[in-house]
Amino acid sequence: MARIYLASSWRNPHQPWMVDLLRQDGHQVYDFRNPPHSTGFSWSDIGLDAKACTAEEYRHALLTHPRAAQGFNADFAAMRWADTCLLVLPCGRSAHLELGWMAGAGKRTVILTQDGEEPELMALLADKICISPDEVRQEMRR
Template sequence: MSRRIYLASSWRNPHQPWMVQLLRDHGHQVYDFRNPPHSTGFKWGDIGLELPCTAEAYRAALLAHPRAAQGFNADFAAMRWADTGLLVLPCGRSAHLELGWMAGAGKRTLILTQDGEEPELMALLADQICISVDEVLSELGR
């Protein structure tokens, strides 16, 4: 069974690129936020925001810059397109917001965690918490 997967993770997660490829190799369609169709992956530098920054600068750049709107719209369209959300830890706040939205939208949600990750109570919102890639592949086949 082929799934449409929104893989939520982090630019800093070294597992993200090979996880995208592995899922595609298993016949799934996977949205890659680093290489979205018709665009490039959004980075804070794209809107001139240097980190750390003030809350005022963050809000102003996020709300006013067309590149921020483009990045958001690309990711959000992919979230709506997907039938499954997969959160690959470690990741940051945006990925958690994405999976939370998907859970609230009634989409299937999985979390892939590993030893050493900080536990999170609200992970119980996900349909399945997987501790290996094999578990993820098995769940996607159901």
């Protein structure tokens, strides 16, 4: 069975049930919303309004706040632990950075997209592009 880092967005309604579905199939899945030994990271945890902060405030909080370091370290440790990255669209920049790092590290990368998602040329970096949860489940059995 696979050790999966599921990269997505807090706003993605598919993320929780994809975690559950893959776990039901016997895979170990890192859930960034509910990481072991921690809680999921939010910008509000460090007193930052992500939509209204300056670049200087963002950089300072990211580089100096212990909670930012904790959130980053939890996710990055899980990325190193995983043998597979599943990017579940729609998602933001962090998830794409995670998939890119994992592709560069030689780990298996899979993207789950659906109708209505904006096409992305660099998705060709991924080992597999799936268009349904059933395709993801089939790929994870390999």
